[in-house]
Amino acid sequence: SQQGEEDPQALSIQEGENATMNCSYKTSINNLQWYRQNSGRGLVHLILIRSNEREKHSGRLRVTLDTSKKSSSLLITASRAADTASYFCATYTGNQFYFGTGTSLTVIP
Amino acid sequence: EAQVTQNPRYLITVTGKKLTVTCSQNMNHEYMSWYRQDPGLGLRQIYYSMNVEVTDKGDVPEGYKVSRKEKRNFPLILESPSPNQTSLYFCASSFLSTMNTEAFFGQGTRLTVV
Numbered sequence: 001s002q003q004g005e006e007d008p009q010a011l012s013i014q015e016g017e018n019a020t021m022n023c024s025y026k027t028s029i030n031n032l033q034w035y036r037q038n039s040g041r042g043l044v045h046l047i048l049i050r051s052n053e054r055e056k057h058s059g060r061l062r063v064t065l066d067t068s069k070k071s072s073s074l075l076i077t078a079s080r081a082a083d084t085a086s087y088f089c090a091t092y093t094g095n096q097f098y099f100g101t102g103t104s105l106t107v108i109p
Numbered sequence: 110e111a112q113v114t115q116n117p118r119y120l121i122t123v124t125g126k127k128l129t130v131t132c133s134q135n136m137n138h139e140y141m142s143w144y145r146q147d148p149g150l151g152l153r154q155i156y157y158s159m160n161v162e163v164t165d166k167g168d169v170p171e172g173y174k175v176s177r178k179e180k181r182n183f184p185l186i187l188e189s190p191s192p193n194q195t196s197l198y199f200c201a202s203s204f205l206s207t208m209n210t211e212a213f214f215g216q217g218t219r220l221t222v223v
Contacts, residue, residue: 042214
């Protein structure tokens with residue numbers, strides 16, 4: 001399987017703290033994306049980073065990509081209770097999307 | 110409003126009874142795909158389609174069929190459902206661009222096969 005893996009599987013933090021989650025993947029990629037899923041609902045796209053980019057920002061989100069290590073990280077700054085969700089990385093390669101197993105983030109008010 | 114619409118949202122059926130889950134998108138996306146989500150396994154791609162009349166197997170295609178007769182619709186067919194197909198299913202669509210493949214997801218179909 002070319003599926004990626006997120007680390008940690010679960011993360012619990014206090015509101016206002018930063019949350020960092022990591023993703024590792026197995027093959028060369030065109031781009032890497034991060035998605036958010038609220039309990040049992042559809043995934044929502046957060047941010048896309050292309051294979052020739054190293055870092056990207058969007059609001060409170062910061063994504064890094066290290067293609068030599070086949071890894072990416074997602075940083076959510078100043079977390080809020082509403083950020084409680086599961087976060088997935090996804091790679092697009094060979095006409096297919098490959099999703100990781102997800103990080104479950106709980107932000108405690 | 111740009112969206113991917115799946116129906117039904119919830120379905121309970123019996124083993125062997127053929128069913129179809131519909132998926133429709135209004136964004137003129139070329140690429141459409143189906144996933145199943147199971148605890149601890151993340152999302153796994155079942156089938157995908159890069160355009161009308163073009164479909165390909167994903168990682169877990171066994172027991173499923175799809176068709177793409179129109180650009181906007183991509184139904185998932187279970188000819189003879191079995192209990193191991195009990196899962197949460199998602200349809201998604203996106204443009205076909207290697208540099209910008211943001212996927213839009215439906216709200217999901219929770220299928221139980223008894």
